[in-house]
Amino acid sequence: MKVHAATKEQTETETSAKTSLASPWNVIVHDDPVTLMGYVTKVFERVFGYSESKAHRLMMEVHKTGRSVVWTGAREQAEMYAQKLQSHHLLTTLEKVED
Amino acid sequence: MWAGRVDEGFVFGDLTEEVVQTLRGVPMLIESSDERVRSRLLPETCAEQQDEEHWREHAVPELERLFLSRATLVRRDLELLRKLPKSENYVLLVTHQHVNAWVAALNAARLALFALNDLTAEHMETEGFSGASAKQQEAIVRISLLAELQAVLLGDFEAPDDDGEPFFPDPVGDYD
Structure with missing residues (x-):
């Protein structure tokens, strides 16, 4: 029983570490x-459920910058x-956020 | 060309032979195997090669199926184009159920025309039009024409469903 408990604890620790990484x-x-x-x-409104004002602000950022x-x-x-946005033909990429 | 709302959806009328020809090109443009079109409709998405391969394997096939199903739907609707009595021009009905597919298909066709004719952002400006070749100018006119239809249909572009209905269901049955 003791071994089992230790294994479970170890697994939980590993999972937590992976999640945080x-x-x-x-x-x-x-x-x-x-x-x-x-x-x-x-x-933007449809895919993310954003409000019209937020969707418009993001669109303007795309347009201007x-x-x-x-x-x-x-x-x-x-x-x-990204798949949903590309299904509507918005030019979309994915980028991993570096630490 | 005129556009109006009816109970079933949107009606576009007084479509000349040239406009109809442009519309008939929409599904063909979506299905184009030209690398310039494909790389715009299915763009490189991830910087890392491994991530891009994962994307190509898992996301792209579903997108391709969706685009082809839209092309099929648009082609079927175009087969229903009719001439009004005593008129040489055509009338097109886009039902509410087909609006989303049409809006996206028109966008794809506009992007494909842009890519196939090596157009640039400058060409799309008023001042840039005169600097374009005759073939490019014709493409710009077609792109603008399709934008007019798209702008009308955008009025009926659906907001997210409150009942949580999946946005990206089975592509084949999406718009039937």
């Missing part, structure tokens, strides 16, 4: 000269969001 990922949308600005805003980090978080979810 997993870097978040940025979902980045890049500007393109073709896609309508109103469309970009609507896609060439790119915007539109979401940051766990890799799996970042990939899901």
